[in-house]
Structures are given as structure tokens and as C-alpha cells.
Amino acid sequence: MRALPAFSKPRTFPAKITTTPFPRTTATLCTQFSTENPSWKTHFISFIHACKTTQQLKQIHAQILLHNLSQSSWITTQLISTCSCFKSVNYAILIFRYFLHPNSFVFNAMIRALSENTQFENSISHFVLMLRLNIQPNQLTFPFVLKSAAALFAGGLGRALHVQIIKLGVEFDSFVRVSLVDMYVKLESLDLALQLFDETPERNKLGSILLWNVVINGCSRVGDLGLASELFEAMPERNTASWNSLINGFIRIGDLERAKELFFRMPKKNVVSWTTMVAGFSQNGDHEGALAMFHRMLEVGVCPNDHTVVSALSACARIGALDAGVRIHDYVSNKGFWLNRVIGTALVDMYAKCGKIESASRVFCETKEKDLLTWSVMIWGWAIHGCSEQALKCFEKMKSTGIKPDEVVFLAILTACSHSGLVDQGLLFFNSMRFDHSIEPTVKHYTCMVDLFGRAGRLEEALSFIESMPIKPDFVIWGALFCACRAHKNIKMAELASEKILQLEPKHSGSYIFLSNIYAAVGRWEDVERVRLIMKNSGVEKDPGWSYIEVEGQVHSFIAGDQAHNCAEDINSKLEELVLGARAQGYMPDTEWVLHNIEEEEKEDALGSHSEKLALAFGLISTPPGMAIRIVKNLRVCGDCHSMMKYASKMSNREIIVRDIKRFHHFKDGACTCMDYW
Structure with a gap:
């Protein structure tokens, strides 16, 4: 018997297997197939494929164990693959561990399951175990090992895998070839990806679309849209993914006009095409364009996916388009979209940023699956609306559910304290973050603390806090002190803060404007004109409101x-x-x-x-x-x-x-x- 891999813990089966009652008719059929029907493997596999949940799969597995069929590599391979589909990768590992004579089929299924469930290090570990057991990998093994190496950004491992692929003579297998090129693209080694592409004899034949798409995507990722466009025009054939890759490349560099031109030239658009455009417009600051694209998508009858809806809601949140956000909410409700964690979080964010904090709270309560981001968005919502009491209650409730706060949640809590003048309470949270939760404060947390002291008029404490910081204050931290000086008309400290800001950001318009306003407030017009002259000579312009x-x-x-x-x-x-x-x-x-x-x-x-x-x-x-x-x-x-x-x-x-x-x-x-x- 082979040794168990180092990453797994031994486990023994109980003497008596206890399972959820198996349907009588199905159990009878299983018995009949295993004892009377010579094609019993096929029938068990058909049961495995018919499973809808992990629980049903476990019931089938129990019958397999009871009838001593667990050492069939064919059945084990199907069990592991189905576990992967249900995201039950830990159960797949248990099945693999107790298979006594693994072969390439079982290993391939396990490596694929781990890779597809983002357990990339574990996927590589199983590949290493496969080699140690002298089981030769094949063309079905490498694509998922290469995917894991790319995800781990392990360039050395990727090159070693490439060498082994050449030794085994599978480098021209189409699936392996595409995976190699894709790995080098993701490792940001575009020159090697292009070299492999150029050396591929089948690249100019029909059916090589995937290879071309991977290379075009690689050029787009590094911003070489000229080469990407040349490759696109030279393709022997294109599919929708080809167009999507190039469009996404132009969106990535902010060229929305070129992206739109390509989009409307597309002979056939799918939901990914529309989603790319909606998300691209929103990410590049054209939120109105994103919403227009989303509504046009609905008009032509394309059903959005979760990512499209989230991108559209994000655009609504950015510009405060409440009516548009409500219409999207009504649409997803009427179309039967499940209020899952992703859509629920986006709706909470939209309502909070559009000024309907009560609606945000209602959607938050209706969202059954809440993760750290969902709680963070709700706490932020209460904080920016000045509802510090509700923000603090939400924070405590989150902790009571077992979710541990991160730096983002603490930033929201400190913001809530700052907007309500809860200086001492804010200081307690700041210390708790460091000492109770071992979260090292970032510049944003220190800025929030300076703002907390400053808003309350405790300017000396704010300055003392800055001087005692373990990190060097940036212009944002000095800016927070400067704003407090502006509000409380402390000219001497404002001049100090202004000097620090201009040393760090000589062209930062806000410091000149605030300082000029402070001088104007006390009638020091010569100083006002001096600051304005410095702005003019330095080429500093005020940001338009x-x-x-x-x-x-x-x-x-x-x-x-x-x-x-x-x-x-x-x-x-x-x-x-x-x-x-x-x-x-x-x-x-x-x-x-x-x-x-x-x-x-x-x-x-x-x-x-x-x-x-x-x-x-x-x-x-x-x-x-x-x-x-x-x-x-x-x-x-x-x-x-x-x-x-x-x-x-x-x-x-x-x-x-x-x-x-x-x-x-x-x-x-x-x-x-x-x-x-x-």
C-alpha cells in the first residue's frame, strides 16, 4: 500500500457505515446492478451523474462502499469529478486517499478538481506525488498543473513543467499547447508565449481559435493593442470570445470609443460581450454610458448575469442614480434572480450610496448569505449617513456571527466615530484593531484618527498623534489636519500643515486653496494674493466642482x-x-x-x-x-x-x-x- 501524502491526515472508517436513508427503490436497483447485471459500472456512473447535491452523491458512495466497489478506478474518477462540480473538494480528497491503487485517470481527476477549486498548491502537491509513485502524467494532466503554476505565479515551476512536457512528447497536443501559451501569458512572459505561438504548425488552420484568443488576450493584458489588433485581423476564423478579448483590451487602456466601435461591429454578441461593455464603462468613470448600455442590453432581449447586474448597480451607486437602481432591483426580482451574496451586497451598496439607507438595511436583512464584504458595505452605509449608533450595533452583530473584522471594517467604524464626534470610542477601536485583532493600521486608518481629533477641535492631540506615528505621514494625513485647522481657524497650525503638504505634493491645489481661504477669513489679503500668485506661477489649477x-x-x-x-x-x-x-x-x-x-x-x-x-x-x-x-x-x-x-x-x-x-x-x-x- 502506498504512503499517504504529507498534506492529508489519516482517517479510519467506522466499523458500521451510517448514512442518510437511501431511497428503497434506488437501493434495490443498486443491489441488482452489482450482483446480476454485468454492466453495473455503467449503472453506478449513471447514478453519480444524476446526483443534484453532495448529499445525494454521498448516498451513492455509501452504496458503492457497501458493495465493495470503491476500488474501481472508473467509478472513483467519476466520484472525484462530480465532487469538484459540487465544490466538495475536501470530500474528493477523502475518496482519493482511500483508493489503494491510483492510476493516471484518478490522479488527473484529483489534480483537475483541486485546480478548478483554486487549491493550486494542493494540485501541484498531488502532481509531485504522482511522479513519486512513478505514474506517468499525460496530455490530460498538464493543462491543470500549468493552470496552477500560473495562478501561483511560479515561473520556475512553469518552465520545469514545459521541459517535462517536451520530454514526454506532448508539447504539440492542442490542449497542452494552449495551456502552455496561457501560462506564459499569465506569468507576464509574453515573448515566450508569442514564440510558442509562432512555432505552432497548426496555428493558421481552422479550429485554432482558442490559441489565437489566448495570445490576443496576452497582448491586451500588457497593453500592446497594436499587436493584438494585428493578430485579430490575421485570424483564420473568429468567434465571440475573439471579439470580447480585443474589446476588453481597449477597455483596459481606457479607449472606450475603440471598444464601442468593435462592439457594434460584432456579428454576434453574448452576455459576456454586453457585461464587458457595462463593466468597462463603469470602471472608466462613464457611469451614464454603463447604464445606457445595460438598458440597451435588456431592450435587445439579452438576459444579464450576476456580474452584469453588479456592474450596473455599481454605476448607479457612483452617480446616485436611485431611480435606475430601483428599476434594476425590480428587474432582478421579477426575473427570479436569487438574492445571493453578490447581488445582495451590490444592492445594499447602491441604496446606501443613493441616500436610501433604510432600503439598504432592508435588503441587507433579506440577504441570507452574508460575507465580510456584505457586512462591511452595510457598516459603511451607516457610517457615511452619520448613523454611528447603527454602525456600531452592526459591527457587534457581525462579530457575534463569527465573522472576524478586517482593516476595511475598522476603517468604516472609525469613520462612523469621526462623523459623530466619538473621539474616545474611536481611539478604543483603533487600539482594539492593533492589539486585539493584530491588524496593522494603514495610512487610511491614521488619516481617519487625525480627522477624528481634528473635527472635535482637539488639534494639538491631532498633531501629537501625527508626530507619534510609526509611519511617515503623507499629504493626505497632513490634509486632514489642514481641513481641521480651516474649520477651527487655527492659522498657525494650518501654515505648518500647508508647508508639509506642499513639500510632498507641490501641485496639490487643495492646500493652496484652503490656505488662501484661511487668510481671507481673517482679512490677510496680501497673503491671499501671494498664495494665488504661487498657484499661477506653479501651474496649479483648482479641481472643478x-x-x-x-x-x-x-x-x-x-x-x-x-x-x-x-x-x-x-x-x-x-x-x-x-x-x-x-x-x-x-x-x-x-x-x-x-x-x-x-x-x-x-x-x-x-x-x-x-x-x-x-x-x-x-x-x-x-x-x-x-x-x-x-x-x-x-x-x-x-x-x-x-x-x-x-x-x-x-x-x-x-x-x-x-x-x-x-x-x-x-x-x-x-x-x-x-x-x-x-
């Missing part, structure tokens, strides 16, 4: 000072009306938020052109009375706009929801949920 608002399913974007919208005249008229009404109730434009020294009237005009105000005015004239208005902004909302939103919510008797780069603000009846702590 933009805002999105969705009306009747269409997303409208505005930039600061925008006059290009079709309703620009009505928008300006509504803004004037808002300002006049707000003034009558005590509103005074906060001109401290204007960058430079100009006349008061000009300052007020500059404030009035902020993108969120333009989006607000458009929302008021374009939606029915009483309907909530939702705005997404790419920068932090300024103090004057924050003040105007409060007055506007009271005058219009509406809820106004603004998502800026930091958090959500829910304005209602003249107040904001942030309680002016932002």
Missing part, C-alpha cells in the same frame, strides 16, 4: 458656473428666488468661502454658481412638490451651500439629500442630520 442629480431616470450633471444646461435661464431665476426667500428668513451669503479679494457682490455671485446650488435649483423646477431631491457632489460641500440647503429645505418643504466626498447630508425643515458637525 461638479454635481449630479437624477430626474425622471435621467442623470444631469453641473459644474461650477455652468450655463450650458438647456434650462439655464430657469435655473438662474429659481436660484435668485431662493436667495431672496432665504434672505428674508435671515440667510446671509457666507463669502468667507470665496477664494480671493473681490467686491462683496461679486463674491455672492461666485457662491451662487456652485454646482450643488445649480443642481438644487434644477431639481426644484423639474420635480413635483414634496419630492425628495438627491444630489451627488465630487468635493466637500462648502459652508455657504450647506447653509443654503437648510433654508431651501424649509422653504420648499422638501427633504434635500446631498452626498459629498465625505458623507451624506440630509436637510429637512431647516436642519441637517450632520448637526453642522462636518
Whole structure:
């Protein structure tokens, strides 16, 4: 008997095998097949293939054991392969361990099962065991061993396998050849992949599509779209995967126009083609294009898969397109999509980022399979809405289910504490992360702690925290301190932080602007002009502010000072009306938020052109009375706009929801949920 592999633990079967009761008719048939019918192997294999669950497979296996048929290599191979389909790879390993005389068929099934279930190291270990037992691998062995070597990024192992393939004379087997080229592509050795491709005698014949696709995909992965396009045009024949590979390559480098051109040239598109486009547009920042592509996909009758739905929901979340997100939710519900972990998490994220935190919570509760990401998204949702109590409760509930928090969850918890001023509690979580969970804080965690101290006005503690950090603070950490100095008008510390920021990021516009604003706030106009001159001479430009608002399913974007919208005249008229009404109730434009020294009237005009105000005015004239208005902004909302939103919510008797780069603000009846702590 061969020795058991080092990676497995010995196990003995009980004297009496106890199984779930096997259906009487099936058990009788099994007995008949094993004793009377000479083709009993075929019948058992047909039962194995008919299994729908691992539990059913175990019942069949029990009958095989009871009838002393477990040493049939044919049956064992089928058992292992079926276990792999059910993702029950550990059960497959047990079956393999107790097969006494393994051959290449059984080993191939085991190596394949491990590789397909991402147990790549274990797959390689079984291959090594196969060699030690002097069982010769064949052309069915190597594709999955090569896949494992590529997944482990083991270049040395990959080259050694290549040598062995040549020695065994299977290098020109089509499946092995493609796997070799694919391995070198994934090992980022494109030159070797191309050399193998050029040396393949069958490459210019029909039926070699897979080989061409692998090489085109390799060129696309490294960004050589010129060569990829040349290969694509030279192919003897193409299939949908050929087009998808090249389209994905152009999307990867951000050339959406070329990707669209190829996509619409495709003679036949499948769900992967559409999903590639939806995901590609979203990943490249064209979220409106992603949603348009998704809706067009539905119009032509192509049913999306989970990945398509998640990509579309992600686009909705990025631009706050709630109506589009709700329609997608309705679609997946009506089409019978299972609310699995992936779709459930995407829906929670969409609702949270579109301002419907209650809906996010409801979907979260309905999602039965929750992993760490699902919990993280929900905690983040509560945090960015300023609901610290709910975020902390969710965190404790997650831990009670046995899921261990990671650095992302702790970042969400620290953010929740920061937005609610829970300084001491935040410090406890920060220490717990390090000492109780052995999670080393990242720059983001340190930034959050500086923000936590800074928002609360504890600037000296924030500076002391920075000075005691074990890592060198970057410009983001100094930026967090700088923002706190801006809010609490600590000019001396702001100058220190600004100096540090400009040393690290000389062209970072935010530091110049914030410093100029601080000087303007105390009337130091010479310093304001000095900062503006430095910005001009250094070629530093202010990042433009933009805002999105969705009306009747269409997303409208505005930039600061925008006059290009079709309703620009009505928008300006509504803004004037808002300002006049707000003034009558005590509103005074906060001109401290204007960058430079100009006349008061000009300052007020500059404030009035902020993108969120333009989006607000458009929302008021374009939606029915009483309907909530939702705005997404790419920068932090300024103090004057924050003040105007409060007055506007009271005058219009509406809820106004603004998502800026930091958090959500829910304005209602003249107040904001942030309680002016932002």
C-alpha cells in the first residue's frame, strides 16, 4: 500500500457505515446492478451523474462502499469529478486517499478538481506525488498543473513543467499547447508565449481559435493593442470570445470609443460581450454610458448575469442614480434572480450610496448569505449617513456571527466615530484593531484618527498623534489636519500643515486653496494674493466642482458656473428666488468661502454658481412638490451651500439629500442630520 501524502491526515472508517436513508427503490436497483447485471459500472456512473447535491452523491458512495466497489478506478474518477462540480473538494480528497491503487485517470481527476477549486498548491502537491509513485502524467494532466503554476505565479515551476512536457512528447497536443501559451501569458512572459505561438504548425488552420484568443488576450493584458489588433485581423476564423478579448483590451487602456466601435461591429454578441461593455464603462468613470448600455442590453432581449447586474448597480451607486437602481432591483426580482451574496451586497451598496439607507438595511436583512464584504458595505452605509449608533450595533452583530473584522471594517467604524464626534470610542477601536485583532493600521486608518481629533477641535492631540506615528505621514494625513485647522481657524497650525503638504505634493491645489481661504477669513489679503500668485506661477489649477442629480431616470450633471444646461435661464431665476426667500428668513451669503479679494457682490455671485446650488435649483423646477431631491457632489460641500440647503429645505418643504466626498447630508425643515458637525 502506498504512503499517504504529507498534506492529508489519516482517517479510519467506522466499523458500521451510517448514512442518510437511501431511497428503497434506488437501493434495490443498486443491489441488482452489482450482483446480476454485468454492466453495473455503467449503472453506478449513471447514478453519480444524476446526483443534484453532495448529499445525494454521498448516498451513492455509501452504496458503492457497501458493495465493495470503491476500488474501481472508473467509478472513483467519476466520484472525484462530480465532487469538484459540487465544490466538495475536501470530500474528493477523502475518496482519493482511500483508493489503494491510483492510476493516471484518478490522479488527473484529483489534480483537475483541486485546480478548478483554486487549491493550486494542493494540485501541484498531488502532481509531485504522482511522479513519486512513478505514474506517468499525460496530455490530460498538464493543462491543470500549468493552470496552477500560473495562478501561483511560479515561473520556475512553469518552465520545469514545459521541459517535462517536451520530454514526454506532448508539447504539440492542442490542449497542452494552449495551456502552455496561457501560462506564459499569465506569468507576464509574453515573448515566450508569442514564440510558442509562432512555432505552432497548426496555428493558421481552422479550429485554432482558442490559441489565437489566448495570445490576443496576452497582448491586451500588457497593453500592446497594436499587436493584438494585428493578430485579430490575421485570424483564420473568429468567434465571440475573439471579439470580447480585443474589446476588453481597449477597455483596459481606457479607449472606450475603440471598444464601442468593435462592439457594434460584432456579428454576434453574448452576455459576456454586453457585461464587458457595462463593466468597462463603469470602471472608466462613464457611469451614464454603463447604464445606457445595460438598458440597451435588456431592450435587445439579452438576459444579464450576476456580474452584469453588479456592474450596473455599481454605476448607479457612483452617480446616485436611485431611480435606475430601483428599476434594476425590480428587474432582478421579477426575473427570479436569487438574492445571493453578490447581488445582495451590490444592492445594499447602491441604496446606501443613493441616500436610501433604510432600503439598504432592508435588503441587507433579506440577504441570507452574508460575507465580510456584505457586512462591511452595510457598516459603511451607516457610517457615511452619520448613523454611528447603527454602525456600531452592526459591527457587534457581525462579530457575534463569527465573522472576524478586517482593516476595511475598522476603517468604516472609525469613520462612523469621526462623523459623530466619538473621539474616545474611536481611539478604543483603533487600539482594539492593533492589539486585539493584530491588524496593522494603514495610512487610511491614521488619516481617519487625525480627522477624528481634528473635527472635535482637539488639534494639538491631532498633531501629537501625527508626530507619534510609526509611519511617515503623507499629504493626505497632513490634509486632514489642514481641513481641521480651516474649520477651527487655527492659522498657525494650518501654515505648518500647508508647508508639509506642499513639500510632498507641490501641485496639490487643495492646500493652496484652503490656505488662501484661511487668510481671507481673517482679512490677510496680501497673503491671499501671494498664495494665488504661487498657484499661477506653479501651474496649479483648482479641481472643478461638479454635481449630479437624477430626474425622471435621467442623470444631469453641473459644474461650477455652468450655463450650458438647456434650462439655464430657469435655473438662474429659481436660484435668485431662493436667495431672496432665504434672505428674508435671515440667510446671509457666507463669502468667507470665496477664494480671493473681490467686491462683496461679486463674491455672492461666485457662491451662487456652485454646482450643488445649480443642481438644487434644477431639481426644484423639474420635480413635483414634496419630492425628495438627491444630489451627488465630487468635493466637500462648502459652508455657504450647506447653509443654503437648510433654508431651501424649509422653504420648499422638501427633504434635500446631498452626498459629498465625505458623507451624506440630509436637510429637512431647516436642519441637517450632520448637526453642522462636518
